[in-house]
Every structure is written in structure tokens, then in C-alpha cells.
Amino acid sequence: MDAMVRELSYAQAIQEAMAIAMDMDECVFLMGEDIGVYGGAFQVTGDLVDRFGSERVIDTPISELGGAGMAVGAALTGMRPIFEFQFSDFATLAMEQIVNQAAKMRFMLGGEVSVPVVMRFPAGSGTGAAAQHSQSLEAWLGHVPGLKVIQPATPYDAKGMLLAAVADPDPVMIFEHKLLYKMKGPVPEGYYTVPIGKADIRREGRDLTIVATSIMVHKALDAAAALEAEGIDIEVIDLRTIRPMDKQTVIDSVKKTSRLMCVYEAVKTLGIGAEVSAMIAESEAFDYLDAPIVRLGGAETPIPYNPELEKAVVPQVPDIIAAARDLVKGVR
Amino acid sequence: MAGASKAVADSRANLPFVYRQYSAEQLRNVLYKMYLIRRFEEGAEECYTRGLIHGTMHLSIGQEASAMGICMPLAEDDQITSTHRGHGHCIAKGAEVKRMFAEFFGKTTGYCKGRGGSMHIADVGKGNLGANGIVGGGIPIAVGAALSAKMMKTGKVVVSFFGDGANNEGAFHEALNMASVWKLPVIFVCENNGYGMSTSTARSTAVKNIAERAAAYSMPGVIVNGNIFSEVAEASYKAVERARAGEGPTLIESKTYRHRGHSKSDRNRYRSKEEIEDWMSNRDPITLFESELREFGFIDDKGIEAIRGAVAQEIADGIEFAKASPSPDVRDTGNYVYTEQA
Numbered sequence: 139m140d141a142m143v144r145e146l147s148y149a150q151a152i153q154e155a156m157a158i159a160m161d162m163d164e165c166v167f168l169m170g171e172d173i174g175v176y177g178g179a180f181q182v183t184g185d186l187v188d189r190f191g192s193e194r195v196i197d198t199p200i201s202e203l204g205g206a207g208m209a210v211g212a213a214l215t216g217m218r219p220i221f222e223f224q225f226s227d228f229a230t231l232a233m234e235q236i237v238n239q240a241a242k243m244r245f246m247l248g249g250e251v252s253v254p255v256v257m258r259f260p261a262g263s264g265t266g267a268a269a270q271h272s273q274s275l276e277a278w279l280g281h282v283p284g285l286k287v288i289q290p291a292t293p294y295d296a297k298g299m300l301l302a303a304v305a306d307p308d309p310v311m312i313f314e315h316k317l318l319y320k321m322k323g324p325v326p327e328g329y330y331t332v333p334i335g336k337a338d339i340r341r342e343g344r345d346l347t348i349v350a351t352s353i354m355v356h357k358a359l360d361a362a363a364a365l366e367a368e369g370i371d372i373e374v375i376d377l378r379t380i381r382p383m384d385k386q387t388v389i390d391s392v393k394k395t396s397r398l399m400c401v402y403e404a405v406k407t408l409g410i411g412a413e414v415s416a417m418i419a420e421s422e423a424f425d426y427l428d429a430p431i432v433r434l435g436g437a438e439t440p441i442p443y444n445p446e447l448e449k450a451v452v453p454q455v456p457d458i459i460a461a462a463r464d465l466v467k468g469v470r
Numbered sequence: 471m472a473g474a475s476k477a478v479a480d481s482r483a484n485l486p487f488v489y490r491q492y493s494a495e496q497l498r499n500v501l502y503k504m505y506l507i508r509r510f511e512e513g514a515e516e517c518y519t520r521g522l523i524h525g526t527m528h529l530s531i532g533q534e535a536s537a538m539g540i541c542m543p544l545a546e547d548d549q550i551t552s553t554h555r556g557h558g559h560c561i562a563k564g565a566e567v568k569r570m571f572a573e574f575f576g577k578t579t580g581y582c583k584g585r586g587g588s589m590h591i592a593d594v595g596k597g598n599l600g601a602n603g604i605v606g607g608g609i610p611i612a613v614g615a616a617l618s619a620k621m622m623k624t625g626k627v628v629v630s631f632f633g634d635g636a637n638n639e640g641a642f643h644e645a646l647n648m649a650s651v652w653k654l655p656v657i658f659v660c661e662n663n664g665y666g667m668s669t670s671t672a673r674s675t676a677v678k679n680i681a682e683r684a685a686a687y688s689m690p691g692v693i694v695n696g697n698i699f700s701e702v703a704e705a706s707y708k709a710v711e712r713a714r715a716g717e718g719p720t721l722i723e724s725k726t727y728r729h730r731g732h733s734k735s736d737r738n739r740y741r742s743k744e745e746i747e748d749w750m751s752n753r754d755p756i757t758l759f760e761s762e763l764r765e766f767g768f769i770d771d772k773g774i775e776a777i778r779g780a781v782a783q784e785i786a787d788g789i790e791f792a793k794a795s796p797s798p799d800v801r802d803t804g805n806y807v808y809t810e811q812a
Contacts, residue, residue, distance in 0.1 A: 165621075165622075167621065193621070198648065199644070199647060199648060199651065201644035201647065201648060203610065203640055203641050203644055204610045204613070204640075204641060204643075204644025204645045204647070204648055205610075205644070205648070206610070207607075207609070207610020207611050207613070207614060207641060207644075207645065208610050208611075208613050208614035208617055208645075208648060209614060210610070210611055210614055211551075211599075211610060211611035211612060211613060211614020211615045211616075211617070211618070212614040212615070212617050212618045212621075213614070214599060214611065214614070214615065215549065215599070215614070215615040215618035215619070216618055216622060217617070217618045217621060217622070219614075234604060234607060234641070235607070235610060235611075238603070238604050238607060239602075239604070239607055239611060243600070244806055244807070244808075244809065245585055245806045245807050246582060246585060246586040246590040246592075246600065247581075247582050247585075247586060247590065247592045247594065247600055247806075248580070248581065248582035248583030248584070248585045248586065248806055249583065249805065249806035249810075250581075250582070250592065250594045251594055251599075252809050283807050284807055284808070286808075307809035308808050308809050
């Protein structure tokens with residue numbers, strides 16, 4: 139039976155996934171700041187409290203550490219919490235519970251327990267919210283064995299990956315770019331999952347592989363479309379999961395195109411791009427490279443308030459076009 | 471868990487709580503367990519000194535009445551979160567010492583298959599959700615477990631053990647507030663042994679008694695002499711009743727003392743020999759409980775000797791079990807990081 143496909147926003151797709159998960163399993167519940175009657179700072183939970191009640195859509199005090207720890211404890215003892223950080227930046231207050239507890243509990247206890255918690259992190263710049271409400275911290279958590287870290291880029295993936303995350307026995311961290319929340323795309327009704335740990339080739343090409351995450355997938359696709367007129371044929375890979383990373387898809391692509399560029403919004407240094415580049419340098423794809431690897435990432439600065447400055451510190455479509463053109467034409 | 475018959479109960483009417491509440495057999499078993507904790511700690515210390523255990527450990531010698539008293543009214547499926555000084559809690563909640571020794575020896579037969587060691591000792595089957603290497607780390611987790619109990623209507627209560635050092639962590643304050651707001655079935659047990667590593671509560675904590683902090687979170691705050699088993703058990707019993715009745719959390723401050731240093735690196739420069747000697751000679755929890763049992767006629771010298779002998783045997787057997795157990799294969803370092811998918 140083909141499920142009915144509608145156009146939903148990314149935020150609506152997440153909300154629908156959470157509703158389906160709660161309908162399917164009474165152990166699934168939501169926790170977070172102002173996710174009840176307020177509907178969440180980005181209206182992702184919306185009116186779910188009307189449908190599921192305040193005992194399953196729980197407004198917490200402004201206590202990120204305690205709240206995250208409660209979600210960990212509830213997951214450890216049989217529940218399936220979905221915990222929303224109001225902004226991903228606020229997860230810095232809860233790193234203890236995420237990094238020391240959620241990620242390591244199963245390991246420290248020799249496999250006797252699991253921690254099936256899902257945490258959601260509204261991330262990224264572009265909203266004028268300045269330095270403490272705009273960061274992209276996914277690589278911090280991607281560095282921690284025991285966590286799974288995903289960055290869905292489309293409404294379809296947001297729904298399917300969230301449902302995969304809820305079904306996953308281990309802690310899954312979902313980084314959602316705030317500028318994607320209003321983006322619309324086709325989303326089937328009903329239950330489906332998109333696997334964690336599998337990248338997606340969004341556009342096939344032969345001249346250059348761009349590995350992008352989250353909102354940069356869309357910018358890379360725009361750049362690829364623009365360069366098509368110049369006869370440059372770009373393959374765009376949506377990494378989707380940064381831990382565990384789908385290495386093979388990237389390796390196979392680089393072997394085909396012989397060029398690699400990584401595009402991500404987080405600060406460039408010590409980020410996803412470094413990991414993907416090093417992974418390729420260590421792989422059999424290295425011998426296929428015809429040019430140095432290029433990384434386009436965020437500037438080495440906090441996110442500024444001024445809108446022009448804010449745009450300038452993260453890669454934009456013209457930056458990707460220019461860098462890709464140079465790379466393919468051998469200018470670099 | 472009232473084990474005493476009506477006639478026996480009448481004859482005990484003027485005795486402290488535990489002697490009215492529990493049977494002679496149960497009380498003798500408490501003495502057994504208190505000795506088991508003491509000798510376990512001594513055995514672990516000796517194995518460490520002999521190089522059989524590596525890393526570090528935090529011994530709870532002197533705090534046995536606190537662990538046993540708090541766990542006394544708990545049912546087997548009630549849960550606890552524990553601390554870096556958690557060996558006593560683990561035994562009090564029902565763990566087998568042989569599997570604890572095996573864990574300290576890093577063996578596959580240990581509770582954590584050699585991955586956790588002393589600081590992460592756990593026994594999930596008996597409701598011990600684990601010791602914790604982070605001060606205060608277990609407190610929000612206990613509140614989350616209590617949320618599970620409430621949402622799943624299991625009737626379980628959860629005890630969160632922590633030390634005096636943890637009461638200055640943000641996690642303590644956030645967790646107590648939320649537990650009180652939602653009236654969760656959790657009991658916060660601060661084992662105040664006077665020092666967070668080397669820093670005394672007088673130097674680190676703005677209130678004289680940590681139990682006073684309960685007022686800020688609108689829950690009862692109870693101070694007990696943590697070295698008197700009956701006092702601790704009575705406070706725990708009341709807190710468990712309150713939690714099970716859906717009336718919410720309690721903060722119990724169990725004032726006690728650790729005879730040993732903070733960990734194996736401790737040079738003991740922050741407290742006097744006289745102070746330590748006073749606690750060891752005049753306020754030892756096992757001596758105090760044993761004297762009461764003898765005085766009230768629950769045990770005689772022969773019975774005490776039998777307990778000591780049986781404990782010594784269980785400890786010796788446990789260490790042998792640990793020595794004889796296999797070590798993990800180094801090729802298995804990746805195990806248990808993620809759930810193995812079928």
C-alpha cells in the first residue's frame with residue numbers, strides 16, 4: 139500500500155514522527171522547556187500537549203542538566219524519552235549527562251543496560267540570535283563513542299530518522315538546523331524509518347564530490363545546479379549521520395569523481411570536514427584524488443549578530459560555487 | 471517487612487525502631503552484611519596493596535550502617551543510584567561479593583565484565599543502577615528512574631546516594647527541585663562524612679546541615695546519626711512509605727565518617743589523627759550495632775563469632791573466584807559501546 143504523500147514542513151514532519159511514536163508506544167514521552175502549551179520555541183511540539191496530555195508532554199524547569207539526567211534515568215529504566223533542548227547551545231549545560239552518563243552507561247555496566255534516549259538539538263545560525271543561540275556543536279558529540287549523532291536535511295529524513303532514533307536502543311542525538319524548520323518537502327503518512335548510519339547521494343555527478351551536512355546539503359545542491367551551466371558535474375552526498383559515519387558511500391564517490399570538498403556550517407577547524415578528509419586520505423580513494431581536498435566551514439569566530447556578518451561567517455552558495463569551480467578547474 | 475510476632479513485638483515495645491520492626495534473623499543478617507561490607511573493603515584494599523587490583527578505589531569503611539540502614543526497607547526491585555564510594559551500597563542492595571571482586575580484578579565474571587571497575591560497580595538485577603564517577607551524576611538519573619516508576623505505575627521507589635560534596639553541585643539542586651515539583655518516589659540520601667575529598671563541609675557549604683537544603687525544595691529534611699543502624703533505617707522507612715504513597719521525595723542527611731582516606735592517593739593532611747581515632751574507637755557503626763544486638767538479647771558471643779567466621783569465608787571464596795576468573799579478550803575492546811544488533 140502506498141502511503142499518501144503530502145508536503146510538510148521539516149518541523150511538521152518531526153511533530154508527526156513524535157505523535158506516531160507516542161501512539162505506537164506508551165513508553166515514549168517528550169520532555170523539554172516550554173514544549174507544552176507554548177508548543178516549543180520553534181513550534182516543533184506544537185499542539186501535541188492537547189493530544190497526549192501534560193504527563194507525556196512534560197514542561198521542565200529551566201534545568202538542562204537535571205532534565206537531561208532525568209531523561210537518561212528514565213531511558214535506563216524502561217521509558218523512551220525524547221528530550222528537546224530549546225537551543226543546541228544550551229546542551230553545554232548538560233554535557234555531563236550526555237557525555238559521561240548517557241554515552242557510557244551501557245559500556246561501563248558491561249552491556250547490562252541500554253539508554254534509548256533521543257535528544258533533539260535546534261542548531262545553527264541565520265536567525266539573528268547571536269553567539270549563544272546559533273552554534274553548530276554536533277562534532278562535539280560526534281567525538282563521543284556510545285552516542286549516535288544525526289543531522290537530517292529534509293522533512294522526509296527528519297521524520298524517518300526520528301522514528302529510527304526512537305526505535306534505536308542507544309542514545310541518538312538529532313541536530314536540526316533551525317532554518318530548515320519551515321522548509322517543505324514530500325512526507326509520506328504513517329510509519330517509516332530512514333536508517334541511521336547511511337548517507338544519501340542527493341545528486342549524482344562525475345567531476346567533484348561534495349560531502350555536506352544539514353542545511354549545507356541544500357546550498358551545495360544550489361551550487362551544483364548553477365555550475366551545471368558551466369559544464370561542471372557535481373555529486374552531492376548528504377552525510378545524514380556523523381556517528382557512525384557511512385564511509386563507503388563517500389569512498390566510492392571520491393573514487394568516481396577524484397575530487398572532494400566538504401561543506402558544513404560548524405567551525406571549520408577540528409570538524410566534520412577534517413574527519414571526512416582524513417578518512418579519505420586513509421582509504422583506497424586517496425590514490426584516486428586529482429586535487430587537494432577542500433573544506434568549507436564556519437569561520438573561526440563566534441556567530442555575530444549583524445545580519446551581514448552572520449551570513450559572512452558560514453559558507454553560502456556563492457562560496458561553494460567559487461570553491462567548486464576552482465577545484466574542478468585546477469586553480470587550487 | 472514486619473518480621474516480629476505480636477508477643478515478641480510487645481516485649482520489644484521500648485526498644486529502638488529496628489528491634490520493633492524486624493525479626494531477630496533479619497537483624498542478625500544485617501550484622502552479617504555490615505561485616506561483609508567491612509571485610510570486603512579490607513579485602514579489596516589488601517588486594518590493591520598486593521597489586522592484584524589496579525586503578526584506585528574509595529573505601530566506605532565506617533559508613534556501613536548508613537548503607538544498610540537506607541537499604542533495609544527497600545524491596546528487591548526498588549532501585550538505587552550510588553557513588554564513587556559505592557561498594558557498601560552495592561552489597562547492601564544484595565550484590566554478591568565474588569562478582570564484585572571479579573569486577574575489581576577486571577574479569578569477565580565481574581558485574582560489568584571488567585569494563586567498569588570499582589567506580590562503576592552495579593548490579594542491575596538487584597536494582598543497583600550503578601556507582602558513578604561523577605560527583606552528583608547519579609542524582610538526576612535517580613529522579614528519572616523515579617519518573618519511570620511513576621509513569622509505568624510500578625510502585626518502585628528509588629534511592630539516590632550521594633556524598634556531602636555533591637550537595638554543592640548544580641545537579642543536586644535541579645534534581646531535588648524537579649522531584650518535588652512532580653512528587654516523584656525518590657529518596658535523596660546525603661552521606662555526609664564531613665569531607666569532599668579534603669575540603670570539609672564547614673569550608674565548602676553555606677548551611678550547617680545539608681538537610682536544611684530540603685526546605686528550599688519543599689520536602690522533609692531529616693538528619694540522622696549515620697553510624698546508628700536503627701536511626702538510619704527508621705528515617706529510610708518513613709521516607710519509603712512517603713514515596714510509595716505518592717507524597718514525594720525526602721532528603722535524608724546521614725552523618726557519618728570514613729575511616730580511610732578519600733582514595734588511594736590520600737595523605738590525610740586535612741584531618742587529625744585524634745579525630746580519626748575518636749570515630750574509629752567510639753563511634754564505629756558495627757561495634758555500636760553489635761553491642762545493641764547483644765544487649766537486647768538478639769545475639770550472643772557465639773553467634774557473633776559464627777557471623778565473623780562465615781563472612782571471612784565468603785570474602786576468601788570471593789577473592790579466589792576473582793583470581794580464577796578469565797580476563798576479557800583484548801580483541802573485545804569494542805564490546806558494549808553500542809547495543810549489538812541481531
